[in-house]
Amino acid sequence: MKQLMLEITGNKEISEGFYRMRLESAYLAANSKPGQFVEVKCSSGPDPLLRRPLGIHRVVKGGIELLYKIIGRGTGLIARMKPGDTLDVIGPLGNGFDLSPHRGADILVAGGHGVAPLVALADSLVNSVGRIVDREKRGIHVFIGAKTAKHILCAKDFGKLGCDVHVATEDGSGGSKGLITNSLAAFLNTIHYPLCTTIYACGPTGMLKAVAGIAMEKHIPCQVSLEERMACGVGVCLGCPVKVTRSPGHQVTGFEYKMVCKDGPVFNAEDIAW
Amino acid sequence: MVDISVKIGKLKLKNPVMSASGTFGLEYGELLDINSLGALVLKTITYEPRQGNPAPRIAEVSSGMLNSIGLENKGLEDFVKKKVPKLKGIKIPVIASIAGNNAKEYAALAARLGRIAKIAAIEVNLSCPNVRHGTREGLIAQDAEATQDVISAVRKAASCALIAKLTPNVSDISKIALAAQKAGADALLVANTFPAMAVDIETGKPRLGNITGGLSGPALKPVILKMVWELYNKIEIPIIGCGGIMDYKDAVEFMLCGASAIQVGTATFVNPAAPVEIIKGIGKYMKEKKMAGPGQLIGKIKVGSLWRL
Known part of the structure; x- marks a missing residue:
């Protein structure tokens, strides 16, 4: 993973409230796996404060694409960004x-x-x-x-x-x-x-x-x-837990927390304590 | 290069910038040079493993965030056996953070960690339930007597530098600070997060699984800054400022108010390069202001004219 300042080469509404953004990055194009995500900074100031985790939608020549929905203020700000703007991105993150x-x-x-x-x-x-x-x-x-x-x-x-x-x-x-x-x-x-x-x-x-x-x-x-609210995105803050069944010798003995950002976001469905 | 090294008790730091407990891990080694920090503060450990709180553990608020992680950790033995060996490449002072249910447990943790050469100092997280006479009455850090008991016990158990981490949620922080100083703390960490909550009005539910959590980030900064300033003239041991420091300007504010060192937490989540940028920024600021060393910055807030108003 790297923290990168990337050029936005496209950011279009593809359906009501849904956007597809293209970012230029040879590094992410070469190193991203399906199911991994990036953490995107949506403002230059302190509000909204945290990065937004967005799934890698497609790896294209020389970059990646993100597909996102406007959910709140953060994604709303990302949607307003224009080609030529710079985006602060950390990735690729997670297991895929x-x-x-x-x-x-x-x-x-x-x-x-x-x-x-x-x-x-x-x-x-x-x-x-x-x-x-x-x-x-x-x-x-x-x-x-x-x-x-x-x-x-x-x-x-x-x-x-x-x-x-x-x-x-x-x-x-x-x-x-x-x-x-x-x-x-x-x-x-x-x-x-x-x-x-x-x-x-x-x-x-x-x-x-x-x-x-x-x-x-x-x-x-x-x-x-899986999706969960995240802060760091790299497994440090332990802010995005998911309940996973603990089953030594196939006998379920309760659950433990795994982190969606680092242990996931992809999990075997049978391991999750739904 | 301006000399920005500081001393926290026996501990010498090449610069005043540390990671805040629970906000930093070796994972960040891929994004910044950990060895450029003044010190590395690790996540709080408890004697027994703790599972932590249910999701959601994070909620964003205006210019800040709430967390209710619940001190999730794998316990002392796992820390000693599995985490400590991974610190091999760390060349800066490593500070362990501990929390316990009572003075005895704190002492046991300190005794074990104090014997590990790699651990240069112990940060005592006092934001734990205060169990007295069989009832829980607030936090240890809200009770001067309990604070003194815990710090005294830790002082007897370990000879390394001790940092007492205080809560800002008190009516008079100087009482707690003086108790920690009297009990033998080498420095005060001012402060932990502030108790807070947020509600989702669509569902009518709290936005944290634990209902309440701790506020950190820029929203908290002015509150903690005032506490550091207030304590600076009442306390003899060094103060480490911690609360919403996002850039070098925030760090300089804290140092002007009397912080000998600072910790960076939430800012790292937002910008993993923040700690390194703050170190560079402090050096640049001191050079521009022609300051020979941190002694010319720490506690040098000019309040004279304000007093005359």
Whole structure:
């Protein structure tokens, strides 16, 4: 990780309240893994004080992209920045997704702007050796859920990568009506997925918990990317705890805290004390 | 180069800038040169491991932050066996921070740490529940008698430099400061975070899992600065200022008010380069003001004209 002053080369609203920012950095382009994040300073003064953790959305030539939603004052200030402006960034941070070799199919599940790091993941999965050889068996199935059709992000990006994309909206304005976890469950009940299939999920905690439940029931390994309020982002302040079950010899004996910033943000779903 | 070295009891620091406990770790070695600091203060350890508080542990407030970590740490034995060996590359004084349930526990921690050559000083975190007569009455650092008991016990247990870390949440900090001085503290750390809270009006819930936490950052600075100034003329031992120091200007303010050294905490989260920038800034300021050494800066606030008003 490094603290870098980076030039913003793009910062556009891609849907209501959602922005995609491009940062020029050969270092981050060369060193970032899907699922990692950066901490961004959103003002030059003391208010808002803390950095904002933003997931790496895509690694591009000579830089990275971030996809974020305006949630409060901090992200609001970031959204107002213009190409040519300089941004104070620390990264890459966190562990990232575990892309083990000898893979079967991959199932990506996104809720809202949780789709951000999954684009980088799909990119890596597609471009790793032998990925597209047998799309039928080793395909990448993407499930994107959101409130309404305009909150469905990046479906085209996944399409371009050759992924099989499923969409669900809560109001039925796009894709099937209902929760994306229902679509996921139905899909797993109907198709014959190969061995070594893995689920990767990022989104609201409720969705992640539901995905973890489905994965557990189907005995599919599942990695979830979590969010938590952070201060340092590097594992020093112990400010972003997540409850992880402690199970020496497979016997659960309570829980311990892990840090989302350093031990995560990606965890095995079965380790989390939901 | 201007000489900016300072002495805290037996401890010689090449510059007055330390990390604040709980805000710094070897992880930052990737972002700055830890050995350029005056001293490295480690996260508070307790005798037994502590799990810490539930999430959320951090809440941002106007020009500050709240934390309620809950002293999460793996305990004394883990510290001695696993953390101390990792300090091998650290060439600056390393200061351990301790917290206990009673004077006996503080003494046990100090005795064990005092035998470790790598530990140059012990910072005594007095912001722990004060258990007296079987009831909890505020914090140790809110009770002059309890403060004196704990510092005396630690003084007897270890011969290294002792720093008493005070809470700002008292009606008269000088009473507590004098008690710590009398009991043998080599320096006072003024101060810890200030008790505070924040509420999410959408959910109606507190923004910290522990409901309340400690305020740090720029919002706290003027409060602590006044305490340092107030103590400077009443106390003989050196004062270490700590509270919302974000840049060298803040550090110089603290030194003018009487701080011999300062600690940087929240600023490091915002800008990991802050401690190093503050060290350079203090040197540059002293050079510009033609100060030969920190003696010409510490406590040299010019209040004469104000007194005549």
